[in-house]
Amino acid sequence: MSRYKQPKKLESLALNKLGDWIAEQAELLMFPIAAEAQRDTTKAHMLLSRHVNSIRSYLDYNVPWMVHDLLSTEAIRALSALLEKTKQSLGFRGSMPGKFVSQMNVIVRMTEVLFTNNLTFISIDNIPKMMRSVFYSKLQMLSGLVYLNLGSLSGGWKTADMEGSVIEALKELHNLKYLIINYDCTDNILHCISKNCKKIEKLDVSSSKCVTNESVYILMKLICLRSIQLYRTSVTLEGFAKLLINCHNLEDIGRCDEIGRVLEFIDLTDSSAPPFKLKVYVSRYAPANHLQLAVDMCPDIRSVTIFHHNVHGDLMMLIGLKDLCELKLLSCDFYADQVKQILQVKGCNIIHLHLEHVDQIDLNALMYISQMCPLLESFTLYNCTLIHHTSLYTKKLEILPFRNLKKITCVATCTDDQLFFILSNCLNVHYIHLGTAVNVTDEFMFKLLDKNPLIHLKEFRIMQSDFLSMISVERIIQSCMSLEILLELESWSLLSDTDREYIRNYIKVSNFNIDTVRRYDVHDVSYS
Numbered sequence: 001m002s003r004y005k006q007p008k009k010l011e012s013l014a015l016n017k018l019g020d021w022i023a024e025q026a027e028l029l030m031f032p033i034a035a036e037a038q039r040d041t042t043k044a045h046m047l048l049s050r051h052v053n054s055i056r057s058y059l060d061y062n063v064p065w066m067v068h069d070l071l072s073t074e075a076i077r078a079l080s081a082l083l084e085k086t087k088q089s090l091g092f093r094g095s096m097p098g099k100f101v102s103q104m105n106v107i108v109r110m111t112e113v114l115f116t117n118n119l120t121f122i123s124i125d126n127i128p129k130m131m132r133s134v135f136y137s138k139l140q141m142l143s144g145l146v147y148l149n150l151g152s153l154s155g156g157w158k159t160a161d162m163e164g165s166v167i168e169a170l171k172e173l174h175n176l177k178y179l180i181i182n183y184d185c186t187d188n189i190l191h192c193i194s195k196n197c198k199k200i201e202k203l204d205v206s207s208s209k210c211v212t213n214e215s216v217y218i219l220m221k222l223i224c225l226r227s228i229q230l231y232r233t234s235v236t237l238e239g240f241a242k243l244l245i246n247c248h249n250l251e252d253i254g255r256c257d258e259i260g261r262v263l264e265f266i267d268l269t270d271s272s273a274p275p276f277k278l279k280v281y282v283s284r285y286a287p288a289n290h291l292q293l294a295v296d297m298c299p300d301i302r303s304v305t306i307f308h309h310n311v312h313g314d315l316m317m318l319i320g321l322k323d324l325c326e327l328k329l330l331s332c333d334f335y336a337d338q339v340k341q342i343l344q345v346k347g348c349n350i351i352h353l354h355l356e357h358v359d360q361i362d363l364n365a366l367m368y369i370s371q372m373c374p375l376l377e378s379f380t381l382y383n384c385t386l387i388h389h390t391s392l393y394t395k396k397l398e399i400l401p402f403r404n405l406k407k408i409t410c411v412a413t414c415t416d417d418q419l420f421f422i423l424s425n426c427l428n429v430h431y432i433h434l435g436t437a438v439n440v441t442d443e444f445m446f447k448l449l450d451k452n453p454l455i456h457l458k459e460f461r462i463m464q465s466d467f468l469s470m471i472s473v474e475r476i477i478q479s480c481m482s483l484e485i486l487l488e489l490e491s492w493s494l495l496s497d498t499d500r501e502y503i504r505n506y507i508k509v510s511n512f513n514i515d516t517v518r519r520y521d522v523h524d525v526s527y528s
Contacts, residue, residue, distance in 0.1 A: 002513060003481050003482070003512065003513060004510075004511045004512060004513055005511050005512070005513045006513075011067065015067060015070050015071050015074045016074055018059075018063070018071060018074065018075075019071065019073075019074025019075045019076075019077055019078040020074075020078050022055070022059075022075045022078060022079065022110060022113060023075075023078035023079050023081065023082045023107075023110075025051070025055055025110065026079060026082060026106055026107045026110040027082060029048065029051055029106050029110075030086070030102075030103040030106045030107070031103070032047075033047060033048050033102060033103075033105075033106050034098075034099045034102035034103050034106070037098070037102040038098065038099070038102075044102070048105075048106060048109055049109075052109055052110065052112050052113055055110075055113045056112065056113040056114075056115065056116065059071070059113055059114075059116070060116045060118065063118075065118040068114075068116065068118035068119055068120075069119060069120055069121045071114070072114045072119055072121075072122075075111070075113070075114055076111065076114075076126075076127060076128070076131070079107055079110055079111060079131070080128050080131075082107050083104065083107050083108075083128065083130060083131075086100075086103055086104060086107065087104075104130070108130055108131055108133075108134055109134065111131050111134050111135070112134060112138060112141075115138050115141040115142055116141070116142075116144070117141075117142065117143045117144035118144055119142050119144060119145065120144055120145060120146040120147065120175075121145075121146065121147045122135065122139075122142065122145060122147070122148050122149065123147075123149040123151075124136075124149055124150055124151045125149060125151045136162075136165055136166075136169075137165060139165075139166075139169030139170075139172075139173070140168055140169045140171065140172040140173075141172075142169075142172075142173070143172050143173060143174065143175065144175055145173050145175060145176055146175055146176065146177050146178065147176075147177070147178040148173065148176060148178070148179050148180070149179075149180040150166070150179075150180060150181045150182075151180070151182065152182045152183045152184075152207075153166075153181065153182070153183060153184040154183065154184055155183050155184075156183035156184060156207065156208075156209065158184075159183070159184045159186060159210060162184045163184070163186055163188055163189060166181070166184075166189055166192075167188060167189055167192045170189065170192045170193055170196055170197060171192060171196050172196070173196065173197055174196060174197065174198070174199070175199060176197045176199060176200060177199050177200060177201045177202070177224075178200075178201065178202045179193070179197070179200060179202070179203050179204070180204040181204070181205055181208070182204065182205065182206050182207050182208065183207045183208055184208060184210075185205035185208035185210065185211055186208070186210040186211075187210065187211075187212075187214060187215050187218060190205075190211070190215055190218040190219065191218055193218075193222070194218050194219075194221040194222055198222070198223070198224065199224055200222050200224060200225060201224050201225065201226045201227065202225075202226060202227040202228075203219075203222070203225065203227070203228050203229070204228075204229040204254075205228075205229065205230065205233060206229045206230070206231045206232055206233070206254070207231070207232040207233070208233050209232075209233065209234050210234070211230065211233040211234060211235060212233075212234040212235060212239070213234075213235055213236055213238060213239035213242070215233075215235065215239075216235060216239045216242050216243050217242075219243060219247065220242070220243070220246045220247060222247070223249070224249065225247055225249060225250060226249055226250065226251045226252065227250075227251060227252040227253075227254075228243070228247075228250065228252070228253055228254065229253075229254035229255075230253065230254060230256070231254050231255045231256070237258050237261055237262055237265055238265070240253065240256060240258065240259070240262045241262050241265050241266050241269075244262065244266065244273070244276050244278070245266065245270060245273045248277070249277065250276070250277060250278065251277055251278060251279040251280065251300075252278070252279060252280040253278070253280075254280075254282060255282040255283070255284075255305075256282065256283060257283050257284040257285055258283075258285075259281065259282075259283045259290075259294070260283060260285060260286065260287065260289075260290025260291075260293065260294070261290070263290065263293040263294060263297050263298075264289075264290065264293060266297070267293060267297065274296070274297035274298070275297055275298065275299055275300075276297060276298050276300075277298075277300055278298040278300065278301060279300050279301055279302045279303065279323075280301070280302070280303045281294055281298065281301050281303065281304045281305070281306070282303075282304075282305040282306075283305075283306055283307070284306075284307040285307070286306040286307070286308060288314035288317055291306075291314070291315075291317035291318065292317050292320075294317075294321075295317055295318075295320035295321055296320075299321070299322065299323075300323055301321050301323065301324065302321075302323045302324060302325050302326060303324075303325070303326035303327075303328075303352075304318060304321070304324060304326070304327055304328065305328040305330075305354075306328075306329065306330065307330040307331055308329060308330065308331055308332035308337060314338075315329070315332065315337050315338055315339065315342055316338050316341060316342060318342055318346065319342060319345040319346055321346070323349070324346050324349060324350070325349050325350060325351045325352070326350075326351065326352040327342075327346075327350055327352070327353055327354070328352075328353075328354035328356070329354070329355055329356070329358060330356045330357055330358075331356070331357045331358070332357075332358055332359075333358070333359045333360045334355075334358055334359065334360040334361050334365045335360045335365075336360060339355075339358070340365070340368055340372075343368065343369060343372040343373060344372055347369075347372030347373040347374075348372070348373070348374065348375065349375070350373045350375070350376060351375055351376065351377045351378065352376075352377065352378040353369065353373060353376055353378070353379050353380070354378075354380040354382065355380065355381055355382070355384055356380070356382040356383055356384070357382075357383050357384065358381075358384050359384070359385065359387075360387065361381070361384055361386045361387065362386060362387045362388065362389040362418075363389045363415075363417055363418050363421060364389050366418060366421055366422060367397065367401070367421070370397070370399070370401035370402050370421075370425065371397060371398065371399050371401070374399050374403075374404065375404050376402065376404060376405055377404055377405060377406045377407065378405075378406065378407040378408075379402075379405055379407070379408055379409070379422070380408075380409040380410075380411075381409070381410045381411065381412040381414070382409065382411045382412065383411060383412060384412040384413075385412065385413045386412060386413060386414040386415065386418050388415065400425070401421070401425040401426075402422060402425045402426040402429075403425070403426075403427060403428065404428065405426040405428065405429055406428065406429060406430045406431065407429070407430060407431040408422060408423070408426060408429055408431065408432050408433070409433040409435075410422070410433070410434050410435060410438055411433070411434075411435030411436075411437065411438075411463075412435065412437060412438070413437040413438075414437075414438065416444055419434075419438060419440075419444075420444070420447070420448060423448050423452065423454075424448055424451045424452045425452070426452070427452055427456070428456050429454065429456065429457055430456060430457060430458045430459065430482075431457075431458065431459045432454075432457060432459070432460050432461065433461045433463075434461065434462045434463065435463050435464075436463050436464040438462070439465075439466070439467060440462060440465060440467065440468060441467040441468070442467065442468060442469055442471055442472045445468065445472045445475060445476070446472075446475060449475055449476070449479045453479045453480070453481075454479060454480045455479075455480065455481045455482060456482050457480045457482060457483055458482050458483065458484045458485065459483075459484065459485040459486075459487075460476065460480065460483060460485070460486050460487075461485075461487045461488050462488055462492070463488050463491060464488070464491040464492075464493075465491070465492045465493065465494070466493045466494065467494070468492050468494060468495075469494045469495070470494075470495065470499050470502075470503075473486075473489070473495070473499075473503055477503075477506075477507070477512065477514065483512075483514055484513055484514060484515060485514070485515050485516075486514055486515070486516050487516065487517075489503065489516055500516075503516065504516055
């Protein structure tokens with residue numbers, strides 16, 4: 001992407017204006033509908049429905065199907081702004097509560113113009129709360145949905161009240177592949193999914209206490225199911241065992257602290273069932289015998305996340321996983337628990353490495369990681385306390401360190417030498433996130449950028465700093481030619497509000513393509 005902001009594409013401009021046009025139609029209808037509602041609410045409702053249907057048909061006919069998801073984003077943006085504008089202008093004054101409610105209802109109902117079978121993506125969490133009721137009640141109209149995130153619904157407080165509307169919607173969503181419904185999933189909902197949503201590949205029903213071992217018999221009917229999240233449900237060891245044995249395409253069961261005991265149970269009761277196709281292993285408990293069972297019964301595991309207990313565990317069992325490429329270790333020692341030896345054997349395959357509460361990491365350990373994991377793309381140090389080395393690794397590094405690293409997250413206490421070794425060598429990094437325990441100074445920043453100008457860096461986050469000043473900001477902007485996001489400047493104590501305003505104006509005047517305000521993309525969701 002260019003260092004400078006480019007003119008928006010005609011498609012983007014058109015969709016933006018079309019979203020504004022939808023809000024304008026709502027604004028034009030607000031007053032006549034409110035006036036009609038004071039005389040005859042039924043007639044006002046019919047009149048509004050006629051307008052909504054007319055606009056929906058107009059959009060369905062004129063907007064290409066492949067940009068309908070983008071249009072929904074723009075329309076919700078514009079209608080949300082109109083909601084806020086209306087609330088601020090009218091308030092909740094007692095002299096006209098009916099008029100206020102009628103006008104707000106027009107805006108909310110206008111979201112229905114998006115309800116066609118061209119819409120494929122919905123995440124309720126990204127929709128203003130006032131509009132969500134419309135989506136819950138009209139979901140059945142969105143027969144083209146592929147991804148649906150219903151969020152936490154009632155949070156488990158009114159499961160029975162939500163069940164009916166969810167079931168009515170799911171009866172029509174035959175193209176659905178990805179569904180998230182936390183807290184309020186029930187057996188009736190699962191029955192509906194198994195009968196009507198036969199393409200389901202990923203299902204997340206976390207925290208739904210109504211999901212039990214009996215629910216597993218329903219899930220077994222989903223022949224395309226590859227991923228199921230059952231954390232904090234009522235499914236027990238026997239239920240997970242039944243799921244693994246009968247769902248032959250299952251690759252991910254999410255976090256399951258009992259997975260070791262599940263495999264142990266299967267090994268004792270049905271030893272002919274393995275091998276399983278599991279590719280993800282996430283557990284808080286990982287004694288040596290359970291890890292060995294995972295290696296023997298799930299040979300395709302690619303991603304491992306374990307909380308290590310040094311009394312019972314032996315991490316060396318992991319070297320038996322031929323496809324291991326993502327490793328997340330919590331609470332262990334780099335040397336004493338043989339993490340170094342694991343990386344010596346498996347490091348050539350490791351792409352993602354996450355070390356959390358891992359002790360004994362020194363500069364030597366970082367050098368070992370750089371040499372043993374030449375293909376490493378993502379490296380996280382989280383809540384680790386890096387120690388000073390006692391004797392420095394003196395051999396010449398045979399492999400250029402961290403050349404494939406794209407993402408670095410360092411939320412750990414470390415020395416300048418340790419941080420400099422990582423950052424000065426990752427020439428192709430795209431994302432850097434430094435936590436509050438990392439004390440970066442202007443001198444360090446200049447030294448780093450002199451050696452590695454970070455020309456491919458796109459996003460830079462330094463969560464808190466008492467030492468970085470304006471000269472570091474200016475140097476970062478000038479040096480990092482691909483920078484698109486520079487966040488957390490509000491937490492740099494040496495910068496005043498005037499300084500931050502100057503930075504934003506400087507970026508604007510220079511036409512740099514850099515965002516200093518936190519923003520989220522509603523489509524920033526992985527389907528894979």
